[in-house]
Amino acid sequence: MTAQVREAADRNRFTAETERFRRELLAHCYRMVGSAQDAEDLVQETYLRAWRSYAGFEGRASIRSWLYKIATNVCLTAAQPRPIRVLPSGLAGPHDGPDSRPSEAAPGEVSWLEPFPDTWITPSTDDPATTAVARESLRLALIASLQHLPARQRAILILREVLAFSAPETAKILGTTTAAVKSGLQRARARLDELEPQPGELLEPTDKRARALLDGYITAFEHSDASLLEKVLRTDATLEATPFRSWYAGRLNCLNLLATHVLGTPGDWRMIATEANGQPAAAVYHRNDGKLQAHGIVVLTPTATGVTRVTEFHNPALVVLFGFPNVLTN
Structure with missing residues (x-):
């Protein structure tokens, strides 16, 4: 041979x-x-x-x-x-100034978290429980909180609690002791409990109620109708968008921002439904020079009582990363 x-x-x-x-x-x-x-x-x-x-x-x-x-x-x-990747809500409290216009971070000033396409990791199994676990471990709120842990603590928590490696196996992977793994996991859990918000029971993206909320959000944008958004968002909803440092808490504040600075006129926006981080999402297009050009990805956090968080990533490259065209032809 x-x-x-x-x-x-x-x-x-x-x-x-x-x-x-x-x-x-x-x-x-x-x-x-x-x-x-x-x-x-x-x-x-x-x-x-x-x-x-x-x-x-x-x-x-x-x-x-x-x-x-x-x-x-x-x-x-x-x-x-x-530097760790963050969302606007990881930088400071919600915007409370008189002007609702969001403040944009300078290029390179902040390293922003990115969404993750569900199509990249869809399990080959048809087991609903396995699929639910895979989705839950990629929720945006969890990923954002994980980034605030020291890197080795982050690795320990993921290996132990997401991937179910034993303490000795984790120690071997990291080249450390079992005692160090147990101590690191305890500290990581305590810190994560401080960081991770508890929005209530989230709906799976395949749930009809979650899809209805996403459809309502898309329709509101495509018709530039803030009153439709009011039906989708919970009263305690939050809104954040990279690369803007400002974020907004409360449905009225969110609607004021969107109606004043974002929605524009009917036809300015087009969205295509998808899934990201185990949550309903959409590829976002904005009309510019007569063309619908890639704008970013929006991810919703749906509950039985409405959307509790809207996170938009203003980065056209993400639309292509999710498998959509850079420009829509119609």
Whole structure:
């Protein structure tokens, strides 16, 4: 067997053994760094490192835990020189000034959290319970809170409570002791309890009530009708949008901002329903020079009593990342 044939056989075996974990590794890296685009790059680096060391992998651990060890350490290395990614609500309290116009952050001033396309990690199983767990672990509020944890605590909490690795397995992945893992998990839980908001029971994006709320939100924008939005938002709803530092609490404040500075005239906006972070979402287009051009992604947090949070990401590149065109033709 020639060296080339042997390498090709090794490559095929490597692909067969590792490729099935790519989607869950994407979700893992996203939980660690809060950026779908960065997660793609980090998973690519994970597979490059795994291939380079594959010849020395002798099955002392499962392929899955071996890949998670590489991916977690890739993420920890990447996190060291970078500021954490946040949402506007992670910077300060809600806007309470006389002018409702939001203040935009200077370029590079803040590193913003990004949404994650559900299509990237849709489980191959038809088990509703498995699907619900996958969605719950990617909720925007949870991802935003995770970013405020020290990177190693973040990794411990994700490995233990999301991925269900044991304390000894987690210690091996992180190159530390079981005692350190248990202590880190305790501190991470306590901090997360302080950070993560409790909006009540959230609706799954496949729930008819959640889809009705998303449809109502889309219709309100496409018709530039604030009164329709009033029917969708809860009285305690919040609204935030990157790259604006200001965010708004209370339905009246949200409606005032949208009606005054955002909605415009009918036909200015077009939205296409999708799912992000296990929540109903939409790709947003805004009319500019007569064309409907990509504007960003909006993610809703739906409950049985209405939408409790609207989070919009004003970044046209995200629309393409979610698999939609940059410009709509009609």
